[in-house]
Amino acid sequence: MAQTPQNEAPDSLLITPVAPIANSTHGGRAKCLQRLVRLDLPVPRTVALSFQAVHGIAQGEMPDMAAIVEAFPADALLCVRPSSQDPDWGGPGAILNIGMNDARYVDLCDSLGRDGAAALYLRFVQSYAVHVARLDPDVFDDVEDGGPDALSEVLHAYEAETDEPFPQNPAEQLAAVLRSMARAWEGTSARLLRQAKGAPADAGLGLVVQEMVPGFGQGECGSGVLQLVNTKTGQPQITGRYLSQSQGRDALGAGAEALFLEQDPRGPSLEDSAPEAFADLKSHARLMRQRLREEMQVEFVIVSGAVHILDGVRVTRSAQAAVRIAVALAEDGIIPRAEAIMRVDAHILTELLHRQVAPDATRDVIGHGIAASPGAATGRLVFTAAEAQASAARGEPCILVRRETSPEDVRGMHAAVGVLTERGGITSHAAVIGRGLGLPCIVGASNLKFHSKRKQLVATDGRVLTRGDTITIDGSSGEVLAGQPEMLEAAEDGAFQTLLTWADEVRDIGIRANADTPEDAETARKFNAQGIGLCRTEHMFFDPGRLTVMREMIFAETSEGRAAVLARLLPMQQEDFFALFRIMEGLPVCIRLFDPPLHEFLPTSKSGQRELSEALGIPVSDVTRRVEEMEEYNPMLGLRGVRLGVTVPEIYDMQARAIFEATLDASKEGEPVVPEIMIPLVSAKREVELVKARIDAVALAVKAERGEDFAYRLGVMVETPRAALRAGEISPHTAFLSFGTNDLTQMTYGMSRDDAGRFMSAYVNQGVFPEDPFHVLDTDGVGELLKLGVQRGRAENPDITLSICGEHGGNPESIAFCREAGFDYVSCSPFRVPVARLAAAQLAISSQTGKSPRESLKS
Ligand code: PEP
Ligand code: MG
Numbered sequence: 001m002a003q004t005p006q007n008e009a010p011d012s013l014l015i016t017p018v019a020p021i022a023n024s025t026h027g028g029r030a031k032c033l034q035r036l037v038r039l040d041l042p043v044p045r046t047v048a049l050s051f052q053a054v055h056g057i058a059q060g061e062m063p064d065m066a067a068i069v070e071a072f073p074a075d076a077l078l079c080v081r082p083s084s085q086d087p088d089w090g091g092p093g094a095i096l097n098i099g100m101n102d103a104r105y106v107d108l109c110d111s112l113g114r115d116g117a118a119a120l121y122l123r124f125v126q127s128y129a130v131h132v133a134r135l136d137p138d139v140f141d142d143v144e145d146g147g148p149d150a151l152s153e154v155l156h157a158y159e160a161e162t163d164e165p166f167p168q169n170p171a172e173q174l175a176a177v178l179r180s181m182a183r184a185w186e187g188t189s190a191r192l193l194r195q196a197k198g199a200p201a202d203a204g205l206g207l208v209v210q211e212m213v214p215g216f217g218q219g220e221c222g223s224g225v226l227q228l229v230n231t232k233t234g235q236p237q238i239t240g241r242y243l244s245q246s247q248g249r250d251a252l253g254a255g256a257e258a259l260f261l262e263q264d265p266r267g268p269s270l271e272d273s274a275p276e277a278f279a280d281l282k283s284h285a286r287l288m289r290q291r292l293r294e295e296m297q298v299e300f301v302i303v304s305g306a307v308h309i310l311d312g313v314r315v316t317r318s319a320q321a322a323v324r325i326a327v328a329l330a331e332d333g334i335i336p337r338a339e340a341i342m343r344v345d346a347h348i349l350t351e352l353l354h355r356q357v358a359p360d361a362t363r364d365v366i367g368h369g370i371a372a373s374p375g376a377a378t379g380r381l382v383f384t385a386a387e388a389q390a391s392a393a394r395g396e397p398c399i400l401v402r403r404e405t406s407p408e409d410v411r412g413m414h415a416a417v418g419v420l421t422e423r424g425g426i427t428s429h430a431a432v433i434g435r436g437l438g439l440p441c442i443v444g445a446s447n448l449k450f451h452s453k454r455k456q457l458v459a460t461d462g463r464v465l466t467r468g469d470t471i472t473i474d475g476s477s478g479e480v481l482a483g484q485p486e487m488l489e490a491a492e493d494g495a496f497q498t499l500l501t502w503a504d505e506v507r508d509i510g511i512r513a514n515a516d517t518p519e520d521a522e523t524a525r526k527f528n529a530q531g532i533g534l535c536r537t538e539h540m541f542f543d544p545g546r547l548t549v550m551r552e553m554i555f556a557e558t559s560e561g562r563a564a565v566l567a568r569l570l571p572m573q574q575e576d577f578f579a580l581f582r583i584m585e586g587l588p589v590c591i592r593l594f595d596p597p598l599h600e601f602l603p604t605s606k607s608g609q610r611e612l613s614e615a616l617g618i619p620v621s622d623v624t625r626r627v628e629e630m631e632e633y634n635p636m637l638g639l640r641g642v643r644l645g646v647t648v649p650e651i652y653d654m655q656a657r658a659i660f661e662a663t664l665d666a667s668k669e670g671e672p673v674v675p676e677i678m679i680p681l682v683s684a685k686r687e688v689e690l691v692k693a694r695i696d697a698v699a700l701a702v703k704a705e706r707g708e709d710f711a712y713r714l715g716v717m718v719e720t721p722r723a724a725l726r727a728g729e730i731s732p733h734t735a736f737l738s739f740g741t742n743d744l745t746q747m748t749y750g751m752s753r754d755d756a757g758r759f760m761s762a763y764v765n766q767g768v769f770p771e772d773p774f775h776v777l778d779t780d781g782v783g784e785l786l787k788l789g790v791q792r793g794r795a796e797n798p799d800i801t802l803s804i805c806g807e808h809g810g811n812p813e814s815i816a817f818c819r820e821a822g823f824d825y826v827s828c829s830p831f832r833v834p835v836a837r838l839a840a841a842q843l844a845i846s847s848q849t850g851k852s853p854r855e856s857l858k859s
Helices: 028-038 051-059 065-071 102-112 116-133 150-162 170-186 188-196 275-292 319-331 337-343 348-354 385-393 407-415 429-437 494-506 518-526 537-541 542-555 559-583 607-614 619-630 641-647 649-669 685-706 721-725 725-731 741-749 755-765 780-794 812-821 829-851 854-856
Strands: 012-014 046-049 078-084 094-097 205-211 222-229 237-243 296-303 308-315 365-368 370-373 376-382 398-402 418-419 441-443 449-451 457-459 463-465 468-474 479-482 512-516 532-536 589-592 676-679 713-719 738-739 799-804 825-828
Touching: 028 046, 028 078, 028 205, 028 275, 028 308, 046 051, 051 170, 051 205, 065 170, 065 479, 078 170, 078 418, 094 116, 094 170, 116 150, 116 170, 170 188, 170 205, 222 275, 222 319, 275 296, 319 337, 319 348, 319 494, 337 494, 337 799, 337 829, 348 829, 370 429, 370 755, 376 385, 376 418, 385 398, 385 407, 398 407, 407 429, 407 542, 418 429, 418 468, 429 441, 429 829, 441 468, 449 494, 512 518, 512 829, 518 559, 518 829, 532 721, 532 825, 537 542, 537 559, 542 559, 542 607, 542 619, 559 589, 559 649, 607 619, 641 649, 641 676, 641 685, 649 685, 676 685, 676 738, 685 713, 685 725, 713 721, 713 725, 721 725, 721 741, 721 780, 725 738, 725 780, 738 780, 741 780, 780 799, 780 812, 812 829, 825 829
Parallel strands: 376 398, 398 418, 418 441, 512 532, 512 825, 532 589, 589 676, 676 713, 713 738, 738 799, 799 825
Antiparallel strands: 012 046, 046 205, 078 094, 078 205, 222 237, 222 296, 296 308, 365 479, 370 441, 376 468, 449 457, 457 463, 468 479
């Protein structure tokens, strides 16, 4: 092979079991072929060119071509394929049948027949013309496909366009192919494309030159691909494509035509026509699975009944198949469990929990927004909660479209199959509720025009969709689609459960769920959350029948009026907490005292105001006046959270009583309950002291009244920057600190979580933020506050439990930060719990191996 100066890798290497070939120097395909050679599989002779050599070729420095050509028999036809470090980064398409020329054509006429030889030559000339000589494919438009003179017409057209006859010298052809592939890789568009898939700017390309096996002879001849599993489900199933020469086409160039091995309606299957070859193929595929430790698709050629393996490629797979394949490899003892855990991208688990738009479905995109709650749903457009309920009553799935949602819309959200809002960000009302319900949701779709009054939605391309039209929202990608594309059903199967059980065995950070209702709690339990990390008690009043009571409480002007409403609220809350404690029996439940941002609870619609006027027995005009009085300029920074608890303490008293009564009741029926009570939106130590004193007093009163004892833990939610900075003086008063990173992000950036959707994509596109900080934790800024909070809090109270309960808790990148920062657990929406469990396990494993989950996925 090529002579090389000392200390430099050879330009080209014949692939042998001992040749110094590595993924990082010659690419994944070259390395895989070497593995196949080492397994003694019948692989045709192959030469690998290194990244360095291919880079040189692009710069005009050709390797020793004679040495490459000499590695093959004189009359061999060759093919060249790309070999990038990561197959996902792509590469130029393979070029086959290099070496075809007039002389070879004449030879092949004897073995293949004139038509077969002509078809082969013709295809090579065309592919060379387009990919190497860069001619416009149109130049062959006049050639009659399959006509008797097609070959000479193509050769003529080539010559007419290039002013040169078609090159006849195989070495010259090969050099030109290598040059064109090397340059294609270094072109700007190819570089941008692969960088978008995560490739570094200087990612190298290797090339493999392989002798083509002539797919003709006596007996069974043909080519195809075979794999041992189903690509969609990952279930064992021999599947593939096979083109037999006897089916009338030349069989050089594997994979040209799709025919199912076992279900070919047009002829006998390979199993019938060549059982031995079929058996060999299966055993080769099994050997590859065993030794390459991966499900591989085998690319093969059969000549006179004998199998040749051209290549092995990692089987492409759906999310469901990825999980099943990894688990099966571990169960068969081929890879350790830890490796199976590392092989599944945690983000894709979400796809298994929800219906998705099928990957190959046609998407008629009419707009997009922020992908706020994953999964896809198709339904008719409705523009109000009432319409959504009516639609559900008729049994017609609907998509609820709102400018933004408020508690008044929650009944509509329950009735709809998906929600689309014009405004909002990843932590806005619609997004949080959507995720909680497992309801596909897109928010901040500001490139669509919402005409709520006219009940119309105007697409980016001007199309007008009206109430009743069918749309699909893809809450995983943020795309809004017209019509109804094909869907893929949710698929949390046994393999999914097994993988998560293995993950739980290795992870070292706790995972709880944010759950507000018994249904959420059931979901949390089903996904094996280790407790509830955040129960937003005001969300318990989103239920239509209860919303009015909550409003009555907010509206009460006199203490008698308030006491009356609280007396009605007490049994409701007690019942709620009892249900949560029972469902979560044996696991901790953290209940956050009311934190109703007033704008989310004031009745804005006329009907809401009417309902409230009836409930309060006052004129609508009074309600309207009170709403105006109570309106705040910045409700997210207004009378919320503990500020309500300090100014109207009876409310928290009622909640504490309900929690304690439910604690005693639930403890009678099952394991003793130790409730966790959390104070929201704290910014000063004194707030904690005031609330704590009253809650302790309520606890004493309940204990005395009932003559029973119980324990409870009081904690503080750190979601204002000041609380993080002053964590040292707050922590001695509390058993735990839970960081609410939604508000903390909002306040650290001074950026409204409900309005950020309007400018977020512009900010991310222009690189102001690397990602939406409401989605992926800003480890630099917000993260610094978290770290300060952790250090200062722990320094003054070493036994304190630390957690995070903002939406970031379900994001793998943010979990990595929390683990590093020493948090005890993260809490996230129930449907994100599986992702969090897997991501946490991957982090624990990678802290031992030193390899990040991403690197492990690629290796
Ligand atoms: C938070 O602010 O992070 C949080 C969990 O609370 P909420 O989203 O209810 O404001
Ligand atoms: Mg908050």
